[in-house]
Amino acid sequence: MRRAREPESSWTVTAVRRGVGSDRGLAVxxxxxxxxxxxxxxxxxxxxQTQANHQYGRTMMRRVTAGLFYSLDGVVEAPHxxxxxxxxxEVGAEMxxxxxxxxxxxxxxxGYQEWSGYWPNADADDGFAKFINPVEKFVASRTPxxxxxxxxxxxxxGSLDEFVAALREADGGEISVCGGISVVRHLxxxxxxxxxxxxxxxxxxxxxRHLFEPDDPATRLTLDDAxxxxxxxxxxxxxxxxx
Numbered sequence: 001m002r003r004a005r006e007p008e009s010s011w012t013v014t015a016v017r018r019g020v021g022s023d024r025g026l027a028v029x030x031x032x033x034x035x036x037x038x039x040x041x042x043x044x045x046x047x048x049q050t051q052a053n054h055q056y057g058r059t060m061m062r063r064v065t066a067g068l069f070y071s072l073d074g075v076v077e078a079p080h081x082x083x084x085x086x087x088x089x090e091v092g093a094e095m096x097x098x099x100x101x102x103x104x105x106x107x108x109x110x111g112y113q114e115w116s117g118y119w120p121n122a123d124a125d126d127g128f129a130k131f132i133n134p135v136e137k138f139v140a141s142r143t144p145x146x147x148x149x150x151x152x153x154x155x156x157x158g159s160l161d162e163f164v165a166a167l168r169e170a171d172g173g174e175i176s177v178c179g180g181i182s183v184v185r186h187l188x189x190x191x192x193x194x195x196x197x198x199x200x201x202x203x204x205x206x207x208x209r210h211l212f213e214p215d216d217p218a219t220r221l222t223l224d225d226a227x228x229x230x231x232x233x234x235x236x237x238x239x240x241x242x243x
Contacts, residue, residue: 061168064106066177066184067098067197068211075205076181082205090229091199099131103173106156106164108180109141115179116150136172138163140183164192181211188240189217195224195237202232 069079107115115132122129137153140160148154156163164187167175177184177193187193220241227235 062104062170062172062175063194064164064168064175064177064187064192065098065102065195065197066187066193067095067199068181068184070198070200070211071203071205071208072200073204073206074210074212075208076211077208079201081208082203083201084203086201086203086231086233088229088231088233090227091233091235094199094235098174098176101174102135102176104136104138104167104175105132106175106177106180106183107137107139108183109139109143111179112137112139112141112148112150112153116148116153120150138167140180160186161190161192168192181209185211185213185216189219191240193240195239196221197235197237200234200236 068076069083070076071079071082075082119129119132122133124130133151135152137150138156139148139153140156145155160183164175177187184193184196188196221238222241223236224239225235225237229235
């Protein structure tokens with residue numbers, strides 16, 4: 001399998017890979033895409049309606065979540081380079097619990113290409129393979145086109161905002177964004193990301209791509225949960241503040 005650049009990984013994958021499977025599987029899992037095809041242009045009308053639904057107590061929708069490992073200087077790319085020994089049991093338990101709530105996964109283009117080249121052929125007893133192969137997967141990308149070969153995978157049809165809004169209205173469990181910085185950012189600013197969890201490690205990465213960019217719009221968040229782990233990590237869960 002070809003080697004690829006080392007972008008950011010979702011914390012979901014890294015946590016599971018720390019507990020089971022091969023070193024090769026961990027390396028593949030940590031190469032979720034840091035580049036995808038969506039730009040952020042502020043909050044969409046779909047996002048505004050979503051916030052209104054929450055505000056006025058309408059029918060509860062499925063939650064869309066994303067989680068990233070995060071350095072003190074804001075880097076999310078290639079966390080396996082700068083995590084050192086900071087991964088601990090509390091972080092692993094948090095991530096395993098999230099996987100148990102998830103039955104739909106959103107991926108970026110490069111993340112899909114990397115994972116679909118590895119996980120279908122992974123050891124059948126691998127814990128993450130048992131989750132990611134059968135789970136419903138949607139790929140947010142303008143390329144490739146047509147049917148996707150990986151089990152239970154398909155391209156996002158049309159507008160990402162409208163597609164995710166429709167998913168939230170359907171029956172099911174949690175929808176997790178498992179790769180793609182741009183997808184996470186887009187859904188956050190569109191008002192379609194219910195929870196953004198940052199696992200902040202006590203480290204300065206020094207180099208690597210950040211989650212947010214200088215031209216992002218000023219956006220207020222609410223801190224819903226904050227915990228400190230044994231090795232000094234903080235698990236911070238945010239939602240976009242309405243109004």
